[in-house]
Amino acid sequence: MKFNRFNTVIFAGFLAIVGVIIMQLFLLNQAYIFEKKDMEDKIHFALQDVVGKIYKDNKKELPIGNQIKKVSENYFIVNVNDVFENNILEQYLKVEFEKVKLELDYEYAIYDCSSDAMVYGNYISDNGKEPSKFCAECFSKNTDLTYYFAVRFPNIKQTYFRSLSQYWIFTGVLFLVLIIYVYSVLLMLKQKRYTDLQKDFINNMTHEFKTPLASILIASNYANTQKEIIDNPKLSKYMQIIINQSNKLNQHIEKILYVAKTESKQIELEKSKVDLKVLLELVRENIFLKHQKEIKIEIQLDQNYSIQADEFHFYNLIYNILDNAVKYSGNNPEILIQSHENSKGLALKFTDNGCGIPESDLPFVFDKFYRVAREDSKDIEGFGIGLSYVKRVCEWHKWKVEANNNEEKGITITIQINKNDYE
DSSP states (O other): OOOOHHHHHHHHHHHHHHHHHHHHHHHHHHHHHHHHHHHHHHHHHHHHHHHHHHHHHTTOOOOSSOOEEEEETTEEEEEOOSOOOHHHHHHHHHHHHHHTTOOOOEEEEEEETTTTEEEEEEEEOTTSOOOSOOOGGGOOOOTTOSSEEEEEOTTHHHHHHHHTHHHHHHHHHHHHHHHHHHHHHHHHHHHHHHHHHHHHHHHHHHHHHHHHHHHHHHHHHHHHTSHHHHTOHHHHHHHHHHHHHHHHHHHHHHHHHHHHHHHTTOOOOOEEEEEHHHHHHHHHHHHHHHSOSOOEEEEEOSSOOEEEEEHHHHHHHHHHHHHHHHHTSTTSOEEEEEEEEETTEEEEEEEOOSOOOOTTTGGGTTSTTOOOOOTTGGGSOOOSOHHHHHHHHHHHTTOEEEEEEOSSSSEEEEEEEEGGGBO
C-alpha cells in the first residue's frame, strides 16, 4: 500500500486507539490484581481474628505463625490446633466477615477426628437466599493437621468481575470505538477507491472523446469550405450544425478535463491585482455574446475595488455564476451584482430572478455533478460542475461562498472576500 497522507492519518489513528485499548487492558489487569489482593487480605485478617477469638475463649495464648493457608483462589484452610465449638465458629465467621465488609457467599467444613473426615458445616449466603446446591465434596482432608476448619468462597471470581464493572464498561466502549473506527475506515477506503475509479473513468473517457472529436471538427471545417457544400444551402446548414454541436461538445469535454485537473491538485494560483469593475463588465459582455436573448445585468459597486486574485480563475468563477443565473432565469433574466463591506471583508452578491432552489437541495448545489431535479432540467445544458468549480476557486483563495433563496424568487450567491484580498 502506498503511504500517502490519507493512509498515514488512518494508520496513526488506528495505532492511537489500539494503544489506548492496550493501556486500558493493562489498567484493568492491575485493577483485577489489586481487587484480588484486597479481597484475600480481608479474608486473611477475618480468619485470623476468628482464630484469635477461639484461643481467647479457650484461655490460651495465640501461637506465633500463620494459621491461614490458601489452598486455591477460593479455598482456605485454618489451623486452629485446639478444640472449638461448631456453632461458635459459624457465629465468629459471620461477625468477622461483616466487620471487614466481606460481602461474599461462603461455606465451611470442620475436620472430625472420630470419623477422620471433613464434616460439612453450612452455606452462608450474603443476600440471605438459599444456595442452588451445596458442595460437600469440595472440601478435602489435610493429613498434616488435627484441629482445623476450611472455608470456601464459591462466587469469589464473579465478585472480582462485578467490582470491576466500571472498568469493563470503559473497555467495552473503547472496543466499540475501535470497531466503529475500523468500519468507518473501511467505508472511507471503499469510497476512495470508487472515487479514484470515477476520476480515472472520466479522464479516460474525455481523452478518448477528444481524439475522434478533433477529427470530426477538422473534417467538418474542411468540408464546409468545399464548393459543393457552399453551393448547397441545405448541406451547408447541416454542416454548420455539425460544427456548432461539435464545438459545444468540445467545450463540455474541456470543462470536465479542467475539473479533473483541479481535483488532482495540479493548479498553482498566479495572484495579481484585478480591477473588479472591468472584470465584471468583461464577463457581462461575454455572457451577452453567448446567450442570444434579452438579458439585464446590473453592476452596483460601492467603489472601484482591486481584488488580489488569480485573474483567470476569478474570471471563470464570475462567468460560471452569471452563466448559471441566465440559464435558470427563464426568457428574461435579470441579474444584480452588488458589493458590500462587512466585518469579515468584502461580500460580492449575485442576485437573479430565476425559479430558486428547493431548500432540501441548497446544501448540495456546490457538489460536483449535482443537479437540482427540475421539469426543464433536460432542456438546460450542463453537467453540474459549474458551481462546484466556483466553490473550488473560493477554497483556493480561502474565500467563502454560499447560496440562499430570495424572498420573492431567484437565488443570491455570495462570495465573501477576505479583508487582505482587496483594496
